[in-house]
Amino acid sequence: DGGITQSPKYLFRKEGQNVTLSCEQNLNHDAMYWYRQDPGQGLRLIYYSQIVNDFQKGDIAEGYSVSREKKESFPLTVTSAQKNPTAFYLCASSTQRGNTGELFFGEGSRLTVL
Amino acid sequence: DAKTTQPNSMESNEEEPVHLPCNHSTISGTDYIHWYRQLPSQGPEYVIHGLTSNVNNRMASLAIAEDRKSSTLILHRATLRDAAVYYCILRGPPDYKLSFGAGTTVTVRA
Numbered sequence: 001d002g003g004i005t006q007s008p009k010y011l012f013r014k015e016g017q018n019v020t021l022s023c024e025q026n027l028n029h030d031a032m033y034w035y036r037q038d039p040g041q042g043l044r045l046i047y048y049s050q051i052v053n054d055f056q057k058g059d060i061a062e063g064y065s066v067s068r069e070k071k072e073s074f075p076l077t078v079t080s081a082q083k084n085p086t087a088f089y090l091c092a093s094s095t096q097r098g099n100t101g102e103l104f105f106g107e108g109s110r111l112t113v114l
Numbered sequence: 115d116a117k118t119t120q121p122n123s124m125e126s127n128e129e130e131p132v133h134l135p136c137n138h139s140t141i142s143g144t145d146y147i148h149w150y151r152q153l154p155s156q157g158p159e160y161v162i163h164g165l166t167s168n169v170n171n172r173m174a175s176l177a178i179a180e181d182r183k184s185s186t187l188i189l190h191r192a193t194l195r196d197a198a199v200y201y202c203i204l205r206g207p208p209d210y211k212l213s214f215g216a217g218t219t220v221t222v223r224a
Contacts (some may be wrong), residue, residue, distance in 0.1 A: 033211070042201065043158070043214035059213065090157045091202075100146055100205075103212055105157025 004077055006091050006106035013085075021076045021109045023091035032074035033092040033103070036060060043090060047072055053094065085098065086113045123205045123219045129218060132189040134218055136202030139183045143205035148188050148216070151198040158201065158214070161187065189220075196223045 004025045006039045013019045023032065035043040045058030049068040060098045063082025068074055074093075080086045094101040119137040126132040138147065149161040162169055162176045164185070169176040175188040189196055201217040 002150065035214070042216040043212060044201075045213055048209075048211050073120070083199065096204075100163060101210075102160040102163075103150070103158070105159070108155075108157055 003106045004091055004104055004106035006089075006109050008106065008109060011109060011111045012046055013111065014018070016080045016114055019078050019085075019111065020089075021078070021089055023074045023076065023103075023106060024072055025074075025093045026072060027093055027104060028071070029093035029095050029104070030071070031094045031101070032068065033094075034058075034064070034066065034074070034090065035090045037088040037090060037108075046076065046089075050091055085111055087111060115150060117132075118200050118204060118215060120200075120215065121219045122216070123221065125221045125223065126156045126189075126224050128193060129191050132188040132192045132196070132222075134189075134200050134202075134220070135184065136186070138202070138204055139212075140207045141182050141204055141208055145204040147176065147185050148205050148212065149174070149176065150180045150201045150203065151196075152217070154199070161200070173198075194221045194224060196220060199223075204205045215218050 006069050007022045033048040034046040034088050037043050046064050047066040049055035051070050055068050065077045091106045092103045094103045123175040146163050147164050150158040151161050152158040163173050164176045177186045199219050201214045203212050204223040
């Protein structure tokens with residue numbers, strides 16, 4: 001089945017550690033996105049990539065890093081510089097159709113910093 | 115980025131219509147209006163989008179004001195499975211990214 005796979009679903013880390021969240025899609029989509037969601041809040045855009053080997057900062061990029069070496073993959077690293085990393089992280093992709101393309105979301109990764 | 119304004123919450127009875135308003139007074143001529151919904155502990159899912167004309171699909175209808183400064187998502191017969199957070203979002207150039215606000219939490223009473 002085509003879709004977006006995020007892993008791990010749940011992740012615990014100690015303060016000061018970097019952690020990488022995986023996002024893979026087999027939809028042949030050009031654009032990929034990372035969002036963060038805190039309890040009771042909407043989604044906030046961290047980073048997005050419209051094409052391989054290119055990505056842009058979203059609204060809350062500080063403390064995060066990404067790479068886009070392959071079309072299918074867009075991993076997110078939560079670094080120790082992120083002051084409050086405990087959150088629900090969502091990855092999405094869409095065709096590069098400008099303003100009409102639909103976003104498809106993964107099931108999310110829930111990160112807890114102990 | 116053009117912003118949207120939605121009520122925090124709305125309640126409905128099962129099998130009755132739900133009208134979800136969205137204001138977007140600073141919308142530009144090339145911005146599309148998108149709606150997504152998010153069920154608890156899941157990622158959002160696409161509902162509908164439009165530019166100027168009203169749109170219908172199997173999930174909902176989208177009514178867009180003539181001046182495009184507001185729109186309404188219509189769920190024709192609410193079911194318990196429609197209880198979710200509904201997001202109204204504008205998408206347009208130059209980056210076409212989707213920025214989600216807090217949305218409207220819809221509660222459906224049996």
